[in-house]
Amino acid sequence: MTDPRIMAVTERIIERSRPTRRRYLDLIAQEADHGLRRPRLSCGNFAHGFAAAEGDKPAIKAISGPNIGIVTAYNDMLSAHQPYGRYPEQIKIFAREVGATAQVAGGVPAMCDGVTQGQDGMDLSLFSRDNIAMGTAIALSHGMFDAIAMLGICDKIVPGLLIGALRFGHLPALLIPAGPMPTGIANKEKQRVRQLFAEGKVGRDELLASESASYHSPGTCTFYGTANSNQMMMELMGLHVPGAAFIHPNTPLRTQLTRHAVHRLAALAKGSQRPLGHVIDERSIVNAAVGLLATGGSTNHQIHLPAIARAAGIVIDWEDFDTLSGAVPLIARVYPNGSGDVNGFHEAGGIAFVTNELLGAGLLHGDVLTAGGDSLAEHGATPMLEGEVLSWKSITTSGDDTMLRPVAAPFMVDGGMRLLNGNLGRAVIKTSAVDPSRWTIEAEARVFSDQQSVLAAFQAGELERDVIVVVRFQGPRANGMPELHKLTPALGVLQDRGFRVALLTDGRMSGASGKVPAAIHCSPEALGGGPLARLRDGDRVRMSADDGVIEVIGVDLATREPVAAPPYPMGTGRELFALMRTTCDTAERGASAMLAAMDVESAIGAAMVPV
Structure with missing residues (x-):
């Protein structure tokens, strides 16, 4: 039976989303009935679609079986995605084994936040998600496909693939991972x-x-940041083959999991079963949020999950996260919330153990529709090979209680993500890696408008005191909301020297957010006159995860004029994203220009429909 606190949040989301979810379901039903499909293409259109299909041309031409569209984020600079280079060849072979075919529908960009961290390119990072979503839609727009295989792992890439694929939510879909490096x-x-x-x-x-x-080496970075949080969420949303997330690349087990995923997609397509738009519903979105909280996952998903949800007509906000966090215990400690990495996490029981624990405690909706298996309970097992036969073993006990604990004896009684409110706006804070003695910091502010100025002040010894470092004009409309993880070492040094230090920003931190308390995603952002634009050096700021407060003390901000924003960023292609910066939504709504425009268009269309 589902925990009543989880049910209350789910019901609140369902009620709030009723009109937008209905419009979405109507859209994909219309696409299923009348949308672009191979049998409806003209002969000229269709011939173009299989002209280069080589050995698969007769099967595609005869429509003798389902055709799987591969959307790939392959490049060989990004370690997590380098293994995908040979996947299309493998997928085509595996598809033929079950009377199906596969074609690469298109490629989407995949940038590495590890390479761009603290560099100009990071300003493109968040909006690359919209670019990926649109690229996915372009790839699938040809009407040649009966199912979707998405090859993507990292930070913005999985959300972008999902957002784009959800516009084709009448089709079954799976993400096929490649696994972490050793x-x-x-x-x-x-x-x-x-x-x-x-x-x-x-x-x-x-x-x-x-x-x-x-x-x-090839493979996903092994800390539990946004990329690996993506993998956990896809498991709990039923969009992976069970247990596929953390198996190493280029191993026999990984190859068999890919094969199984292709066979599964072909079977779903043949039966028109479990379309993506029904697999992702209000319950599966809540399941993803619960998994994120229970495992101390990335703060970036306070932005990405609302965006994914919106693409399916579902509205989730930070108050939902905050309420869920109060109901969900922290049962995993993976670096940066612990010492071990995702490989140790998997060896200790990993997602299989987490799934079983959360299902057993009623903290997940076990009755959701899943695509990778027949039920969410199947994700409570880890895959293995016996000879060449793929099988799964249920995991019900932790192999390392410093990394995984049962719900009955958690590391923390809550999920460690809190909503902060006050005269400085709304922000989120991740407490799972922060010592409780630092959950409340009150100190004078030192205000900056870019990361480099913070590092220069640190090097000059100007921050050797209790201080709340404020970095403003880092919101989505100002410069694309870059991650500020480059500040972590300097702030960590100050904290280790005994100072009470915190970060306050309208920007993002990495999925590697760690021991320094950080109030992030502050909204409204500084650009446009938000409260952070009215802060001054020396203002006393109180930031409390204990009380859910973020405020400046003894100052009436309304009496102050906001400071002028820096010039919009130029170079490294950032000027090409000006339209996204100037039209995007707030962080709480997903910080997406594309979804903001889509909502407006949808509302106008709904208003024009005769009653």
Whole structure:
């Protein structure tokens, strides 16, 4: 039986979403009945679609079986996506085994936030999600496909693929992962060297050697950031083959899981079963949020999950996250919330253990429709090979209680993500990696408008005190809402020196948000006169996860004029994203220009329909 607190949030989301969800379901029903499909293409259209299909041309021409559209985010610079290079060839072979065919429908960009972190390119990062969504829609617009295989793992890429694919939600769909790289140096050691570099105690050569020992081979980075949080959410939304998330690339087990996913997609397409737009519903969105909270996942999904939900006509907000966080215990500690990485997490029981625990406690909706298996309960098992036979083993006990614990004995009684409200706006804070003694910080503010100025002040010794570092004009409309993870080592050094330090920003932190308390995604953002634009150096700010408060003390902000915003960023292609910056929604609504415009168009269309 589902926990009544989970049910209350779900029912609130259902009621709030009723008109938009109805419009979405009507859209995909119309697409299923009358939309573009192979049998409806003209001969000229159709011939173009299979002209280069080589050995699959007769089967596609005869419509003798389902044709799977592959949308790939492959590139060989991004370690997580490098293994995808050979996947289309494999998928085509696996499809033929079950009387199906497959074609690469299109490719979408995949940028690495690890490469762009703290660089100009990071300003493109969040809006690359909209670009990926539109690229996915372009790929699928040809009407040649009966199912969707999405090849993507990392931060904005999975949300972008899903948002685009949801416009074709009458088709079945799965994400096919490639898995994490093997464990490199210990994460704590990597963190130690970063802080030494920030202090000037080691040089670039030592830092590069450390980073290269951490990020060292094909596969996803092994810390539990946004990419690996994506994988967990896709499992709990039933959009992976059960247990597929954390199996290493280029192994026999990984190959068999890919094969199983292709066979599964072909079977769903033949029976017109489990379309994506019905697999993703209000309950599955709540399940994703619950999994995120229970495992201490990435703060980026406070933006991405509302955007995914909106693409399916579902409205979820930060108050829903906050309420769910009060009901869901933290049962996993994976770096940066613990010492072990996702490989250790998987070996200890991983997503299978988490799924069983949350289902057993009534914290997940077990009656959701899933695409990767027949029920969510199947995700409570981990895959293995016996010879060449793929099988699954249920995981009901933790193999390492420093990393995974049961719901009855959690690391924390709540999920460690809180909503902050006050005269500085609304923000979110992740407490799961922060010592409780630092959940409330009250100190004078030091206000900056970019990351480099913060680092310069740190190097000059100007932050050697209790301080709340405010970095404003980092919101989606100002500069695309970059992650500010580059500040983490410097702020960590200050905290280790005994100062009470916090970060307050309208920007994002990485999925690697760690031990320094950070109130992020502050909304309304500074650009346009938000409260952060009225803060001054020396203002006393109180930031409390204990009380859910973010406020400036003893100041009437309404009496102050906002400071002028910096010029819009230029170079590195950022000017090409001006339309997205100037038209996007708030962080709480998903920070998407595309979805904001789509909502307006949909509302206008609904108003024009005769009653």
